[in-house]
Amino acid sequence: MSKQVLQFVMLFVGMLLAQVICNRICLFGVAVPLVFIYFIIRLPINLSVNWVMCLSFLLGLCVDIFGDTQGMNALAATILAAGRKPVSLLYFPREYDLGNPVPSIRSLGLSVYAKYMLTAVLLYCVAVFVIQAFSLRHIEITLLRILSSTLLTFLVLLGFDSIATTRREKRL
Template identity: 55%
Template sequence: MLLTLILILAQVIVLNHVCLWGVAVPMAFIYVILRLPLTLHLNYVLTFSFLLGLIIDVFSDTQGMNALACTIAAVLRKPVLRLYVLREDELGDLMPSMHSLGTAAYVKYAVTMSLIYCTLIFVIEAFSMFNILLLIARIVCSTLLTTLLLICIDCITVNPGEKRL
C-alpha cells in the first residue's frame, strides 16, 4: 500500500514532467498492476487498476486515458504471464517479481506489459494529433524507459519470502 502511494506521488509530481529526448515518458505506477497477486479475483484487479489509472488521470489532466490503459493492462497481465511461465499450475499464489519468476521471465513480462500500456496510452493520445513516426518513437522509447524503471523498482523492493517458480 505504501509503495502504491509512493509510486502514484512520484508519477504525478515528478515523472509526468520527465520527457527524455522529447519522446520517452516513464510510467512507474504500472509496477503496482504488474505486482498484484495472481490469486486476486479479476473484479478486484480491474477495479483497482481502473481507480489507479483514474487517480493518475485526475492529477495529469488526461481525461480517462490512463484509466482505460490500466484496465486493459490488468485484463491482459495473466495471459501475458502465461506466455513466459512454463508451469502454469504453479501460477496460483504467485506475486510476479524478478525473484519469483526469474530474471528472464520477469524481464519479458515487464517489457510486454510496458509495451501494451505505452501502446495503449499513446495510441489513445494520437487520436487528436497523428504523426506515425513520432508515435512509434514514443511507444518504443517509453517502453524501454518504463521497463528499465520497473526492473529497478523490483530490485529495490525485494521480498525474500516470496514463492519461487
C-alpha cells in the same frame, strides 16, 4: 494477509506519487516513464481479474486527475489489467507454484519476470499512446514515443525491483 493488503495500499500511494514526479520527466521530448503500472504488474497473479481491473482503473483515474489527462490512463490501465492474465500465461511455467503469487524476480526468475514485465509495459505504452494519438496525425512520432517510453519505463521498473529485492535480502 492483512499485511499484504497494507503493503499494496502503500504501493498504490507510493506509485501514484512516483508518477506525479515522473510526469515532469520527458527525455528527448519523447520518452516518458510510466512507472505507476508497476503496481498492476506486481498484483498477485491469483487475484481475480475483476479486482485487478477495479484497482487498475482507480489508479489510472488518480494518475489522470493529477496529470490532467482525462481518462486516458484509466482506459489504458483497464486494458492492461484485462491483458495481464493472457500475458502471464505466455511466459509463466505451467507448474507455477502459487506459494508466492506475487510476480517477482525471486518467484519467477529473472528471464521470465523480465519478459512478463516488458510485454506488460509494451501493452500499456501501445494502449496509452494510441489513445493519445486519436487526435494526432504524426504516426512516426507516436511509434517513437511508444518504443522509447517502453524502454525507459522497463529500465526504471527493473531499477525499482532491484531496490525492493535488496531490501528483502537485507531483512533475511
